[in-house]
Amino acid sequence: MNNQVVSVDFGKGKSTERLNVENSPNRSRVANDVSRGKRHLTDQEITDICKSIRKGSRYADRDELMVLLAFHHALRVSELVNVMWQHIDLRSGQISIKRLKNGINTMQPISDKRELMLLRRIHRNQGKLNAGYVFKNERGGAVTVNGFQKMFGKFSELALGVQWNVHALRHSCGTALINRGHDLRTVQVYMGHRNIQNTTVYLHESVKQFEKIEW
Numbered sequence: 001m002n003n004q005v006v007s008v009d010f011g012k013g014k015s016t017e018r019l020n021v022e023n024s025p026n027r028s029r030v031a032n033d034v035s036r037g038k039r040h041l042t043d044q045e046i047t048d049i050c051k052s053i054r055k056g057s058r059y060a061d062r063d064e065l066m067v068l069l070a071f072h073h074a075l076r077v078s079e080l081v082n083v084m085w086q087h088i089d090l091r092s093g094q095i096s097i098k099r100l101k102n103g104i105n106t107m108q109p110i111s112d113k114r115e116l117m118l119l120r121r122i123h124r125n126q127g128k129l130n131a132g133y134v135f136k137n138e139r140g141g142a143v144t145v146n147g148f149q150k151m152f153g154k155f156s157e158l159a160l161g162v163q164w165n166v167h168a169l170r171h172s173c174g175t176a177l178i179n180r181g182h183d184l185r186t187v188q189v190y191m192g193h194r195n196i197q198n199t200t201v202y203l204h205e206s207v208k209q210f211e212k213i214e215w
Helices: 029-036 043-056 060-072 113-125 145-160 167-179 184-191 197-205
Strands: 003-009 014-020 094-097 106-109
Touching (some): 043 060, 043 145, 043 167, 060 113, 060 145, 106 184, 167 197, 184 197
Antiparallel strands (some): 094 106
């Protein structure tokens, strides 16, 4: 066992965690940072993970949709598994985001065509329910946090050679929004942050602010 304390600094103070860097079977957030040198996935990396899911998952529609929702709406995994049909308006293409950790609840558009298509397909296959959990396991109960983490770890490793933690999808959303040129206040509300200091960390993950610097 290679148990050691690892400190990672991404511009918001050091994060310290005791972990087995080489042998830990369940990739933690800090282990992701150590392994990849960053906290977020790129758009292309997420696309590659979704392709891997479509190719190898028994529940490909459900699993891909969970990845897309988490990425596009900056969902924590505990928020993701609690998404319910009464939070979604398929006709207008909107989703009501229910934040945990005293976050700001918001209404967000479902603008990605594949995300909306998968939602409509799963809704139809479940009998067009008006309430209840969107993401169900084979026994009809809600997908668990651990269940999604295991699935995402498996297919991220197949696609990218690294077993990512699902919280990287939330970081990926924040970084992608900054890269797309959205102002910090908009990103703050979209992410559900009450304190804008929690949002500024994504400036450190983005190269957008440095685009005009040339050597």
